[in-house]
Amino acid sequence: MLLKRKFLSIALALGAIALSGCSSTGHDHAHAWGYEGNIGAAHWGDLKPEYATCKLGSKQSPIDLTGAKVSKLSPIKFSYKSSQLKIIDNGHTIQTNFVPGSTITVNGKKYNLLQMHFHQPSEETVNGKAYPMNAHLVHKSADGKLAVVGVFMKEGKENSFLKAIWKNIPQQKDKEVAVSKVKINLAKFLPKNKHYYAYTGSLTTPPCSEDVTWMVMKTPVEVSKMQIAAFGKYYSHNARPVQPLNDRVLKVSK
Numbered sequence: 001m002l003l004k005r006k007f008l009s010i011a012l013a014l015g016a017i018a019l020s021g022c023s024s025t026g027h028d029h030a031h032a033w034g035y036e037g038n039i040g041a042a043h044w045g046d047l048k049p050e051y052a053t054c055k056l057g058s059k060q061s062p063i064d065l066t067g068a069k070v071s072k073l074s075p076i077k078f079s080y081k082s083s084q085l086k087i088i089d090n091g092h093t094i095q096t097n098f099v100p101g102s103t104i105t106v107n108g109k110k111y112n113l114l115q116m117h118f119h120q121p122s123e124e125t126v127n128g129k130a131y132p133m134n135a136h137l138v139h140k141s142a143d144g145k146l147a148v149v150g151v152f153m154k155e156g157k158e159n160s161f162l163k164a165i166w167k168n169i170p171q172q173k174d175k176e177v178a179v180s181k182v183k184i185n186l187a188k189f190l191p192k193n194k195h196y197y198a199y200t201g202s203l204t205t206p207p208c209s210e211d212v213t214w215m216v217m218k219t220p221v222e223v224s225k226m227q228i229a230a231f232g233k234y235y236s237h238n239a240r241p242v243q244p245l246n247d248r249v250l251k252v253s254k
């Protein structure tokens with residue numbers, strides 16, 4: 001009996017450790033949603049009251065980039081600096097977090113670079129077609145507005161920027177690893193041609209919050225077949241299906 005009770009208390013203690021590990025990621029339950037089955041994208045809006053925008057919102061992301069209105073869009077001023085590689089497998093994607101200091105400025109508004117992460121296949125599509133992968137570069141302004149820059153990734157030559165990231169994907173989920181000897185500069189990842197699509201949308205993951213400024217680079221960057229396969233070992237399908245444009249206007253740089 002005593003032995004049993006001891007076992008029980010050990011089990012409880014372990015449970016408490018597991019729970020605190022989970023909440024320390026900032027999610028109340030890190031894996032409460034996913035991309036398949038009854039926690040898949042079609043069900044997000046019903047999983048929690050906080051996720052209701054996923055089904056009720058009318059300005060959701062991603063979208064199919066088609067029928068864009070050719071417009072004079074102001075260039076995005078990228079001011080990215082080298083940053084120590086901080087990387088996390090958050091259970092939904094691989095994400096790198098950036099130290100403060102890198103920014104974009106668009107239409108006179110400055111946004112700080114927070115993180116980049118990846119989707120396979122690409123979340124945005126072009127005329128109904130997905131790329132093998134894409135990256136989302138997430139930024140936030142001082143007044144709390146989000147701006148995401150999308151970069152398509154097509155199969156081609158090896159991407160040297162990604163090498164350091166792929167090599168350092170943590171073995172353990174939900175734990176950020178700071179890789180002391182590796183610095184990355186996101187400027188090296190951007191396509192040379194900075195023309196982009198622009199529209200107003202949402203987060204593509206729960207809680208699907210709206211009022212996100214989306215800027216998707218028209219020109220894809222190249223990654224090798226092996227790099228695509230290497231990411232696929234972690235996440236081979238972590239893309240939300242495209243959402244209706246509704247009454248929004250999709251613009252594209254001249």
Ligand SMILES: [Zn+2]
Pocket residue numbers: 117118119136204
């Ligand atoms: Zn994303």
